Amino acid sequence: MVPSQKMKAVQILGNFSSPKVATNYSITSPTPKGAEILIRVLASGVTGDEVLWPEVYNTASRIPGHDVSGVIAALGPDYNGPLRIGQDVVALLAPARGEGQAEYTICLADEVALKPSSMTHEEAAALPIPVLTAWQAIMDHGKLANGMTILITGASGAVGTLAVQLSVKLAGANVIALASSPHHSTLKHLGVYEVHDYNTPGWEGNIKDVDMVFDTVGGDILTKTWETVKSDGMIVTVGDPAPEWAFGKDSQQLSQALEMVGEGFIKPQEVEAFPFGKAALAWDYARQRGRGRKIVVTFGG
Structure with a gap:
């Protein structure tokens, strides 16, 4: 599937003291360069504390989100690895880039792992961080x-x-x-x-x-x-702002964790999914303590 010129995306506007979650229906879709990989995002995990992290406020797009599950939509011209268009994948995006809560997002090969068929995209998007x-x-x-x-x-x-x-x-x-x-x-x-x-x-x-x-x-x-x-x-x-070691080039470790969930060794988390149009509500829920479920935003099939 070729991405449209414009896409839907969540944005965090404002600042640390007064963040505002917004939905934007006309963000320019990214194009993979070099060895980059373009994912069509089906579900993206919400980490409520991200509104307190500096990274999202330092990106031009203000699009949050680091853990995503979806389908490989395109490969950059220099990519020569084993991943193929159409594969179901899970990714943990680098903290400085993020931008996972959008219909399409860019990632690198060492951020991507194959999604087990036994997991839904919602369950998979809740897992990486x-x-x-x-x-x-x-x-x-x-x-x-x-x-x-x-x-x-x-x-x-x-x-x-x-x-x-x-x-x-x-x-x-x-x-x-x-x-x-x-x-x-x-x-x-x-x-x-x-x-x-x-x-x-x-x-x-x-x-x-x-x-x-x-x-x-x-x-x-x-x-x-x-x-x-x-x-x-x-x-x-890890009770205060997210530690740097929670991110990084962790595709091998992520693959191991996904395999354990896929084989039933580890039980996946309970997930509550919100469609893109209710992203602000999803973020409100995600910022509540003691909710017992991981919140994800979905972008349709």
């Missing part, structure tokens, strides 16, 4: 290993639920989860052996000697976790 954030924090930075005990805060969130599963199934760790009580049963089914409610005063006093804390919340919750960790333990947090 959360799963790589969890994987890199726990495995690459935390070096979580079999038999260790990890406390995961915000365990029912997009990053948290994937962190729980990776900790149990990839690392073989004992997982203590911190989440509101309505999510405790779901977390138990994911393999958590101990769950605490952050609304319970003094919860931190009931958790002792964990090897690692993976914090997805920040603020007071992060401060209290210092009482739970061993003196030689580790705390890794």
Whole structure:
């Protein structure tokens, strides 16, 4: 399919203090140059905190979005890799570029992975940032290993639920989860052996000697976790603005994660999809805490 000259895209207008999500129906469609790849986007994940990141305000288009799922629409004249037009793919776009919440977006080969047929485009678009954030924090930075005990805060969130599963199934760790009580049963089914409610005063006093804390919340919750960790333990947090290591040329790691979901080793996140015309509402939902689902914007088939 050849892209039209104009396309639909989400834009973040305003600034950090007063961001405004807008929909634009007449953005110029990009054309792949060099070895670039053009994706026809079918679904794009919404990371609510992106309105606080500087990257989107530094792009001329003001189009947000880093994780997308769609179909390869065109290849740049210098591309000579294995990817082909018409393939279903998932991509994690570099932070400095973004522009994933549009009908068409440009990516590079090392940002792209094939989408498993068992996943919907909505499920796939919800995966890249959360799963790589969890994987890199726990495995690459935390070096979580079999038999260790990890406390995961915000365990029912997009990053948290994937962190729980990776900790149990990839690392073989004992997982203590911190989440509101309505999510405790779901977390138990994911393999958590101990769950605490952050609304319970003094919860931190009931958790002792964990090897690692993976914090997805920040603020007071992060401060209290210092009482739970061993003196030689580790705390890794992604609760405040997104760390640089959450992005990068991660197509190989993304492919591994997609394969694990496709094979049923990891359960995909629950997704709530909004059509492009309701993108502003999607962003409102995505910025709410404790919603329990990953929000995506869809651009039609």
